[in-house]
Amino acid sequence: MPPFSLNHGFTSLTHWGLILVEGPDAAALLQSQLSNSVVSLKRTMLGHIARGSDSVRLVGYCSPKGRLLSSAWLGLFPETVDSDDRFALFVSKDIAASTAKRLSMYVLRSKVKVVDASDDWEVFGAYQNEDASQSTNPPKNSIALGMPDVLVQDQSFQRILIAQKKLGATASSVDQASLDQWNSLEVLSAIPRIVLATQEQFVPQMINFESVAGVDFKKGCYPGQEIVARSQYRGAVKRRLQLMHIDNNVSALALSKPGVELFQASDDSQPCGMVVLAATNAVDSDRIDLQVECKLDAFEIGAIHLGARDGPVLTLDSLPYPLLEI
Known part of the structure; x- marks a missing residue:
């Protein structure tokens, strides 16, 4: 197979959505609900790219039976230096509303707000390999995080998810060639993403979630944690x-x-x-x-x-x- 013909690309990702979780108790809420730890995440200011495991986490949201309801790429992006925590979760758009609604059920009296921002923010994907002549610079007020690189036939591709507030009702155009390559890179990364058709089908280990750093077995309890831990330590998968x-x-x-x-x-x-x-x-x-x-x-x-x-x-x-x- 020949190498990818495009060494860089940028396109709107209409199948991705965004959930924002904001407030003094945002970290505590997510820590109690997700498969990965969030309390140690470093802050990334708007217009900068969150990179590395100290700033970006792959997380899963499980049912009480340990089945994945959703997966997300998560980073911490406050509006200003002095603002409360604001976590951004990049998720499949077809499950963004249900995921945000379920998280909201556990807010209770906590000082935190959960919003499905998919209608107000647009998600973009940017990628480039080492031969690209220009680097990706996200817009000034955008939320951006780097996903793991993908190695394809000795070419290493960097990938960045970017969310930007919509300026109007019209969505940005899709660059079909870049979208095709983005989707191809995502599949070849072998890092899964839950969509509506696969909700509640998999315990995390069934889709290698623990092998791609999506589960922290040392963190506290979260929905389905006992089943996920039992699967890991008893070899049940x-x-x-x-x-x-x-x-x-x-x-x-x-x-x-x-x-x-x-x-x-x-x-x-x-x-x-x-x-x-x-x-x-x-x-x-x-x-x-x-x-x-x-x-x-x-x-x-x-x-x-x-x-x-x-x-x-x-x-x-x-x-x-x-x-x-x-």
């Missing part, structure tokens, strides 16, 4: 996120959607997995890359099919990171 790909055609494209189930030809009684994210490869349009959650023993039995027992056959690829032992 027999499913994992894997990267796979498939030849692009009409039927494969229709099936390459989050929530579509995976099957084995030898067992059609129940699915063996599910699509987490998928995107057409930005370089090879004849290829679709997929993040899938699948039973570990399924790979030892035979071919894995997309959508049905006789559906298109998926090909297994390597993960870009090691899995933590469970």
Whole structure:
């Protein structure tokens, strides 16, 4: 496969949303609800890019049964130096409202406000590799955080999520080529993102959440924490996120959607997995890359099919990171 043709890009991400959690008790609220610790996050001022694990965290929000309701990239962005804490959570837009509503249920008498800001703020994605001639400078009053780099065929791509207040009712235009490459990079990162179709489908470890620093096992309690901890220390997880790909055609494209189930030809009684994210490869349009959650023993039995027992056959690829032992 040839290298990516675009060494940098910038586009509106209409499928991403933003939740803002602000107030003196904001950190305490999120610490009690999310899978990762937030109390040690460094502040990042508007117009600057939050980078590194001390300023950016991948977090999960679980149900009491330990199933992920949402995932988010989180940073701390006060309006001014003297302002109260304001946390920004970049989430899938189709679950932003329900996630904000659920967080609001636990505010009670705390001094904190939870707002789904997806209608008032627009989310953008910027990426570049080491060959890019210019660096990304976010707008003055924007919220921006750096996501983990993605290594694709010896090219390392930096990725930045940027949120900016809308100036009017008209949304910014989408650069389709940049959007395709952004989505392709996200899938190839093997870092999952929960969408509406996959809500409450996965315990964090089933999609490698602990292996991509999305779970802090030393923090205090949060919804589902006992189940997540039990899965980790008792070796109860027999499913994992894997990267796979498939030849692009009409039927494969229709099936390459989050929530579509995976099957084995030898067992059609129940699915063996599910699509987490998928995107057409930005370089090879004849290829679709997929993040899938699948039973570990399924790979030892035979071919894995997309959508049905006789559906298109998926090909297994390597993960870009090691899995933590469970």
